[in-house]
Amino acid sequence: MSGMEMEALHSNEEEGQLTLEGVRSYMVSHYDRPLTIDQLSRLAGLSPNYFGEAFRKAFGQNVMEYLTAIRMGHAKQLIRDTNLYVREVASRVGYSDEYYFSRKFKKEVGVSPSVYSKQAWRRVAVWTTSSLGNLLALGKLPVAAPIDPKWTPYYYGLYREDIQVHLDCAENVKEADNLALIQHAKADVLITDKALSSQGSELVAASGVKLLNVSRTDWRSQLREMARVLGRRQEGERWIADYESRLAEVKETITAEAGSERFVTLRLFDEQLFLYSNPGIRDVLYTDLALGGVPEQREVVNMPMTIEQLCELNPERLMLIICPNAETRMYWLKLQHESRWRSLKAVQNGQVYILPSNPWFEYSAIAVRRMLEEAHVMLTGNNPSPLPVLVHGAAKLVTL
Template identity: 25%
Template sequence: MKHIDGGAAPFLEGILPQIQSFKTIAAESERILEGDTMSSHTLLLITKAKGELIIEDKPFLLSGKSAWLLLPGMRVEVAASPGRTIKLYRLSFDLYRESSHSAERKIFELERSFPVHGLLGADLSVLQRLILRFESAYTAGGHFLQQHVLMELLAEVLNSERSPELPAAIGQPIELTIRFMQESYQTDIKLEKLAELAGMHPSYYSQLFKQRMNKSPIEFLTQLRMNKAKELLLVSGPSVREVASQVGYQDEFYFSRRFKENSGVAPTHYLKRKVPNVISLSFPYTDHLFALGVTPCAAQIHPLLPPVAKSLKLPFHAYETWEIGRQAFLSVKPDLVLCKANVLHKAQEHIGDVAPIIAVPWKELDLFGHMKAIAELLGREKAARDWISQYEAKADQARGIVQAAIGSASVTVLRIMPGAQRIYAARNIGHVFYRALQLPAPAALQSELDRHEPGTGLTWLPASLDELGNYESDYLLLAAASEEDAKTFMVAAVGHEAWLKHPAVRANRVRQIDWANWMIYAPNAILHQLGEAVQMLAGKRYDPLI
């Protein structure tokens, strides 16, 4: 009895849910619902059953797990078979749709329909995980969180009906409970609830979990909570009571004891510890660690960087699959993991129980902001100040050499890619030219730079060959990832009017730079780039690393 009325994807737009009731029901050999007429939308998630469900006098056999969406006005009966038990979750809610609004008010009307009703085809393991999240929020009295999880539930119901194929890993019992703990660690989680979610007896579930993760479910949950607590202490510095509450402990003294057992120090002394073993999941941040005098115990590295004890083979892009296993992280016993925000979720999924994970903002901060943020986490503020001071002195020296050779000549930095080009701003490739050497940018680029704090927000602007004329300058620097990309671009450019009219082309001041050496926006990398820029523009050897 599954009905899809169409238009599922946009159905939730403009919807405001109002929760009416939530119950967990377990009964043996009796009727649970006796011809009840639903006054609201109702989601039934049946997790254990041998019996019968009757909707509008039409019977359905219950055996195992199932999920049902009932509309207002539907008459429903649920009964267990003799000697059998039925366990279900019943979530009743109303939906209100915005019908009109003005500057002063919004008007909502009761929505009695739903694109899907009857027996649902959604992934039951995913629905059960979300129901347990809802139960935790309902017990804690978190109204807004309840509404948020309910909307997730409804979206899951609608999306799965349209696209039933889900990644197989989501439905696997152990991974499902891990994800639930990662999402709901701040709530009261018992072993029995995790085993129920996995569909196993608690002792068997614990056995399988330990085989998979090399620790029990409760040990995993405790370690996850402790790492979340450390992240809060490192980043925001709240009180111990606030930290305890935010990671699932109502008794701050019990939390403090567990924290000290786990970390060797009390929460109040955690920030005063010595520089820890650090893992870096980003080679720019690995570069920062070296600049601060900290050698990471494992890291993603670049050929320009010194070797470390363990090089982590991580994907360059955040959306790519991690092929590295947990043992690579566990073996080095990290105290802290640094990463960019775009890999934070993936890192938390893989190693959230291994160590606290701090995402240092990338685009929101410039290179100096990255260094200061990392230094503050590690208690290396003086090392950061010293490095920045030394860098500024080297940049002043390089600026003097370049300006003596080319004066105030302007520069455009053009990144060449298959089928596209980018004009770089005052970070990444552009940092050395526009900030260190303080060379003028093209007027069109400068007008965009003026809208941002130096080195933040704007990384590049898209530019076609037709638009190249908007970025006139004395020098044009081309950065291509491969010779093939450079040749393809030049074939298209040599006969193009905008290319032929560009001042740098007419003056024979087009230079190529190696993308592999200029793509890194990090301390030691920009020192290499600074020396290369002086050689290229002034024709003089300058080594800022000496």
């Protein structure tokens, strides 16, 4: 972008003229009016050609493409959330001719307004891995989701060819970049259990995508809430019933194997031990399986612990999550040769288990089922479960 274009984008409004950002905001607020490039360029005090080029470079779309996207976003909302006739929707988003609007809508959205009104909840995108795990448990594929060979290897291995748009999973990814991908996927609904920024929520609304925030409660409640909104209550209840049935079987065999033995779950980070329990560990190990842990692990906890304190507990079984950074790995190598560590019952009996971050850091219907199966294998060595088919959804997955 040239210096003059940067000045047009960011300079203060003078003599009644708007910056490019000001014109963009004007379009967002006045999309229902018959706007033209000539009108908008006059607001910026620029020639139509220069204004059009500067706008495209600043916002990645030409002026009329941007205006059309705003109008179609609001049209999708009106069709999805109201009982307005097509001509009323067209009028409210800036089109005087309902037939031209219908043709434009079909070109941009892929289906006619009448068809969209019947399918408005079918193209679902998810914002987080947990939301992906819950949606797949309901037997439905998203059109966009955060999948990556490094960050979500389980989902990437199974669904990389089926999910159309892959959101960036990196921690430093820009929110706007993933939202642009969701818009490109033509999603109708975006499901998340992590709040978007206020600007992100505005972008979602402007693109006509319904934002569904699933409250961060227990996974069963999350699954039921999602199932209710998507009309998949039967699938949700079936998944929960299957989990409860399998839980009863696994609990019986683990109880026979471990009895009243004490379990402790630790997290190693740098040169520090932590008594650790996240929502999945809490639910699967210390609530559902009712393993004999310490009281603190029946809640979410990440509490520093010394080797002396661990020796006082002296558990029969240890489960470890080892952070992958170099300092932690070096500490883990040294710890295994430490006399106090080697004196622990769990170490002497060969009952130390390493928990991988996948699935033990995820909290969803699929993740907790995978944790249940992994716990069963670790603690008994038996695996009669029909993994992986049941875990990633026995119901037929549906996508459009």
